[in-house]
Amino acid sequence: MPIKSYLAHPHDGKKQHLINALSEIKECEVMPATNQDVLVVVTDTLDDASEDLLQVKIEKIDSLKLLAMVSGFNSPKI
Amino acid sequence: MYNSLSTRRSFIKKMAQLSAMTAAASMFPGILFASEQEEGIPNGANLDWKKGPCRFCGVGCGILVGTEQGKAVAVKGDPNSSVNKGLLCVKGYHQTMCIQSKDRLTHALVKKNGKYVQTPINEALDIVANKMKETIAAHGKDSVAMYTSGQSTIPEGYVASKLMKGAIGTNNLDCNARLCMASAVAGFLTTFGADEPMGCYEDIDHADYFITWGNNMAEMHPVLFSRMLEQKTRRGAKIIDFATRTSRSSTASNKSILFEPQTDLAVANAICYEIINNGWINKSFVEKHCNFSKGLTNIGYGTEDKFKFKDKPEKIDFAAYKEFLEDYTPEKVAQYSKVSVKDIKYLASIYGDPNKKVVSYWCMGMNQHTRGTWMNNLVYNIHLLTGKISQPGNGPFSLTGQPSACGTAREVGTFTHKLPKGVVMNPKHRELAAKIWKVPVERIPAKPTYHATEMFRAIDRGDIKFIWTQVTNPLVSLPKTSRYRPGMEKESCFVVVSDVFPTPTSDVADVILPASWHIEKSGLYGNSERRTQHWDKMVEGPGETTPDAWMTIEVAKRMGYGDLFPYSEENHVEEIYNEYRQFHEGAKHGMAPLEVLKKESGAIWPYVNGKSTQWRFNAKYDPACAEGKDFDFYGKPDGKAVIWQRPYEPAAESPDNEYPFWLNTGRVIEHWHTGSMTRRIPVLHKAMPEAYVEFHPEDAKALGIRNGENIRVTSRRGSCVLPASINERGLPTKGQVFVPFFDENMMINDVTLDAFCPISKEPDYKKCAVKVEKA
Numbered sequence: 137m138p139i140k141s142y143l144a145h146p147h148d149g150k151k152q153h154l155i156n157a158l159s160e161i162k163e164c165e166v167m168p169a170t171n172q173d174v175l176v177v178v179t180d181t182l183d184d185a186s187e188d189l190l191q192v193k194i195e196k197i198d199s200l201k202l203l204a205m206v207s208g209f210n211s212p213k214i
Numbered sequence: 215m216y217n218s219l220s221t222r223r224s225f226i227k228k229m230a231q232l233s234a235m236t237a238a239a240s241m242f243p244g245i246l247f248a249s250e251q252e253e254g255i256p257n258g259a260n261l262d263w264k265k266g267p268c269r270f271c272g273v274g275c276g277i278l279v280g281t282e283q284g285k286a287v288a289v290k291g292d293p294n295s296s297v298n299k300g301l302l303c304v305k306g307y308h309q310t311m312c313i314q315s316k317d318r319l320t321h322a323l324v325k326k327n328g329k330y331v332q333t334p335i336n337e338a339l340d341i342v343a344n345k346m347k348e349t350i351a352a353h354g355k356d357s358v359a360m361y362t363s364g365q366s367t368i369p370e371g372y373v374a375s376k377l378m379k380g381a382i383g384t385n386n387l388d389c390n391a392r393l394c395m396a397s398a399v400a401g402f403l404t405t406f407g408a409d410e411p412m413g414c415y416e417d418i419d420h421a422d423y424f425i426t427w428g429n430n431m432a433e434m435h436p437v438l439f440s441r442m443l444e445q446k447t448r449r450g451a452k453i454i455d456f457a458t459r460t461s462r463s464s465t466a467s468n469k470s471i472l473f474e475p476q477t478d479l480a481v482a483n484a485i486c487y488e489i490i491n492n493g494w495i496n497k498s499f500v501e502k503h504c505n506f507s508k509g510l511t512n513i514g515y516g517t518e519d520k521f522k523f524k525d526k527p528e529k530i531d532f533a534a535y536k537e538f539l540e541d542y543t544p545e546k547v548a549q550y551s552k553v554s555v556k557d558i559k560y561l562a563s564i565y566g567d568p569n570k571k572v573v574s575y576w577c578m579g580m581n582q583h584t585r586g587t588w589m590n591n592l593v594y595n596i597h598l599l600t601g602k603i604s605q606p607g608n609g610p611f612s613l614t615g616q617p618s619a620c621g622t623a624r625e626v627g628t629f630t631h632k633l634p635k636g637v638v639m640n641p642k643h644r645e646l647a648a649k650i651w652k653v654p655v656e657r658i659p660a661k662p663t664y665h666a667t668e669m670f671r672a673i674d675r676g677d678i679k680f681i682w683t684q685v686t687n688p689l690v691s692l693p694k695t696s697r698y699r700p701g702m703e704k705e706s707c708f709v710v711v712s713d714v715f716p717t718p719t720s721d722v723a724d725v726i727l728p729a730s731w732h733i734e735k736s737g738l739y740g741n742s743e744r745r746t747q748h749w750d751k752m753v754e755g756p757g758e759t760t761p762d763a764w765m766t767i768e769v770a771k772r773m774g775y776g777d778l779f780p781y782s783e784e785n786h787v788e789e790i791y792n793e794y795r796q797f798h799e800g801a802k803h804g805m806a807p808l809e810v811l812k813k814e815s816g817a818i819w820p821y822v823n824g825k826s827t828q829w830r831f832n833a834k835y836d837p838a839c840a841e842g843k844d845f846d847f848y849g850k851p852d853g854k855a856v857i858w859q860r861p862y863e864p865a866a867e868s869p870d871n872e873y874p875f876w877l878n879t880g881r882v883i884e885h886w887h888t889g890s891m892t893r894r895i896p897v898l899h900k901a902m903p904e905a906y907v908e909f910h911p912e913d914a915k916a917l918g919i920r921n922g923e924n925i926r927v928t929s930r931r932g933s934c935v936l937p938a939s940i941n942e943r944g945l946p947t948k949g950q951v952f953v954p955f956f957d958e959n960m961m962i963n964d965v966t967l968d969a970f971c972p973i974s975k976e977p978d979y980k981k982c983a984v985k986v987e988k989a
């Protein structure tokens with residue numbers, strides 16, 4: 137049950153597009169910075185394979201310039 | 215909001231999120247996440263939002279607290295507050311989480327046969343009052359003391375002052391703002407004759423340059439720093455960080471200039487030298503509005519008990535001042551400050567350019583300094599010589615640390631020498647206080663007694679036999695706690711501590727009084743920009759928790775002073791504020807009426823004809839200026855500010871062969887001061903669980919020290935073991951180590967030195983000599 141957090145950097149002028157695209161993915165929680173072009177993304181997936189697939193899916197978003205992982209946790213199934 | 219944390223999984227998510235926010239903050243200092251605040255609000259909640267100021271720092275952000283069924287369930291920034299415009303920092307939006315801490319002090323505890331026994335609050339207050347009376351009867355008025363806080367509300371500070379000075383008749387009242395703001399006060403009084411900044415936060419919207427002097431605003435004043443960054447991005451405003459440690463503020467600034475500890479005195483003089491030498495002086499401003507003075511030199515460091523110092527100001531002329539500055543050419547100063555000639559000239563050219571607006575910001579770096587008053591004077595010199603003062607975007611701005619260091623400690627005057635208006639030494643000020651307090655004027659003593667450090671020395675010596683501390687944790691925050699902890703443990707002093715949580719200070723108490731937290735009582739705070747803010751009680755506190763002001767009143771009544779404290783339990787905050795306002799009536803310091811403060815998100819004093827005064831001493835904005843003058847520094851009898859001749863003098867203790875490193879101490883964004891509140895907020899505690907000792911990587915390499923390794927930091931006073939931190943949060947200059955003081959398990963103040971500025975009596979926590987070794 138991995139929980140990971142990322143910083144997602146949008147291309148210039150594409151912050152809102154990136155927020156919208158990430159918000160549509162059910163495993164993602166998005167928190168945009170109020171005063172900078174960067175979003176905090178927390179992902180919550182069933183297993184490592186789904187996490188990998190999710191990462192690929194996120195990286196395909198056009199408005200995404202860079203996705204940087206910050207932390208990863210493995211939580212017991214609850 | 216906090217139910218979402220009750221499961222382990224949601225807690226882990228929160229932690230993951232916080233890690234990312236922390237990472238973002240190191241890439242973009244001042245970054246804010248407004249949506250974070252909304253996040254935990256329960257779906258469909260029908261919240262009642264009440265306004266108030268943030269509990270923590272002196273920025274004084276407006277908050278809205280959402281309550282439901284008597285519980286605080288959410289906090290968000292107040293969009294109507296011009297301070298923060300709806301934003302908060304990480305401490306701000308998690309603030310109410312600590313009140314639910316399991317070890318909250320909910321009932322009075324009285325030590326009986328070495329054990330704390332839960333005692334009804336009325337009985338505990340009887341014990342406190344009787345003990346205070348008995349002590350006075352046996353040993354005189356000056357054997358009892360109160361030590362309060364820049365986090366006390368205005369009414370709390372006011373009744374403490376009235377009890378000690380007006381009712382009992384002793385000046386044994388001081389507060390923890392002595393440890394953070396006293397040099398700022400002494401700087402304002404010596405230069406302008408009037409305390410507190412002339413400008414306001416709106417300066418940020420107008421300045422071309424922000425020069426921060428020893429001030430890590432990205433962590434200590436994060437919301438203001440984010441406002442500066444916004445101006446940097448939007449208008450190209452520039453931030454220059456002048457410091458002894460590379461911090462998050464340095465990396466976000468346009469330029470970071472590092473200096474050798476204590477040499478800021480010399481660099482400030484070198485800037486003045488350059489301003490005069492290059493003809494950048496604003497001659498007409500200086501001629502019309504300034505005098506020149508010098509004071510005593512070689513003034514000592516106060517490390518000995520009962521140290522006394524009185525400055526002897528002497529007027530000088532411009533020629534003498536100019537000659538004095540010959541010792542401070544950039545070339546001479548560069549040799550010992552480690553600031554290049556080019557950088558000194560660059561700083562001077564910013565101040566000297568008549569077409570650029572400049573704001574200087576500072577806080578603890580300049581104030582916690584054995585020449586703190588001088589440092590404050592010197593930065594005022596720069597702004598006075600160039601006439602860059604009291605105008606939108608132009609001015610020196612001393613930031614305050616605590617949420618009401620200005621409103622309570624400085625304005626109400628909870629220092630030994632202060633009264634709500636003026637000082638105890640002035641007969642007119644004593645007369646006014648006696649009149650409003652309805653006490654005989656002879657009762658208010660004309661001589662100050664103990665400032666904070668000397669108060670705790672007096673306890674150690676056995677001269678003070680009763681002390682009551684409120685809203686503060688001196689056994690973590692004082693310098694040289696290695697002396698003052700055993701001092702307070704002595705049988706000779708009866709210790710009363712009122713607080714919200716147990717602390718190392720309450721551990722030595724004879725009586726512990728359970729205080730209400732911030733939103734469990736009504737109150738008023740005053741922030742750095744002279745803004746007074748009111749809040750109404752929002753939730754009930756647990757058990758027998760009681761507001762500090764009300765506990766003071768109850769003790770006063772029990773001591774027989776009931777007629778001086780005729781306030782009602784329900785309305786005492788309102789009644790006290792209305793009485794207190796009388797002290798400041800008039801155009802120079804008028805306080806806004808309570809009705810205004812209840813409606814608005816604060817008002818700036820002087821509040822005149824229904825309006826806040828944003829820039830004091832400038833006739834365009836300040837109705838108190840004398841007719842026909844463009845600027846009027848009316849704190850001084852002749853309306854002129856003073857440019858002070860103040861030299862460079864070395865620190866009280868410098869590195870040597872035995873103790874080869876400078877020790878600098880300070881704060882981190884996650885924690886509020888000694889951590890007694892923020893370490894009980896799970897997300898903040900997890901984000902920064904323990905203190906550390908920061909090294910410059912080259913020093914660490916030379917000593918063979920790896921990240922995380924336990925290191926013993928030792929001075930002539932004591933030692934402390936902490937994990938090493940290399941290239942993480944901050945980067946001290948070579949030959950210096952830095953330790954934050956929030957962690958009561960790693961008591962760095964056992965190591966620090968209790969040297970202070972002889973004028974302000976504020977200790978220097980930024981400079982002493984230590985050795986380091988693997989533990």
Ligand code: SF4
Binds near residue numbers: 298303305436438
């Ligand atoms: S900047 Fe200070 S006043 Fe504002 S939210 Fe943070 S701690 Fe509170």
